[in-house]
Amino acid sequence: MVILTRNPVHSVLYLVITFFTFTVHYVLLNAQFLAVVNFIVYMGAIMVLFLFVLMLLNLNKETEPMKSTLVKVMGAIAGMCLLVTVAGSIRVLEVSNPVVLKHPDIGLVGNLGKVLFSEFLLPFELSSILLLTAMVGAVLLAKKETKAI
Structure with a gap:
């Protein structure tokens, strides 16, 4: 949704949700310090900075230039390359036994x-x-x- 949303403010808010999922993954991996730093630094400071910049730029349809067909074609090609890469990664992925940490208190x-x-x-x-x-x-x-x- 960060990429597909047309409104830049909504895109930044979806990016906040993405960073929140990173924080949840860090907690699940027993890396509490990384989770707290991710929450404070990325979700707090950097996302607020992004929102301030977007609101200062005051983007609207009149000021944004029309995109040419070449840019649209290049975007479609890049999207297809990403789709092929993700499909190849999923095909190679194999499910194995869960990883057990030797030192579970390390994070x-x-x-x-x-x-x-x-x-x-x-x-x-x-x-x-x-x-x-x-x-x-x-x-x-x-x-x-x-x-x-």
Whole structure:
């Protein structure tokens, strides 16, 4: 639906649904940290940025140029190539026994926190200080100077 929808805002909203399915798959694969990062970064920040850009562009039918028949033919050829690739992939696919993880706790956020605050404490704290100084610098650069009387 992301590709087939004509309205760009609806296309972005379908992309949000696609990213949500990625998040669900990460949870099912026991990769909780990736699920949280995907949810916050992609669904939160990047999709909001896409929506802002689309609304700033103010696309309508009068401003969008008419597509030539060459572009339509090339799109149909690319779609057929994608269809052949997907059909070949499905044909080769074989169902096997489920995969059993040797270390089922490897993707959990608690274990990541233990490693982050034990072995990598110094780099973690240095990066937090670096981000804090960058935030303070951005605030100082954006601050308007007031003239003293």
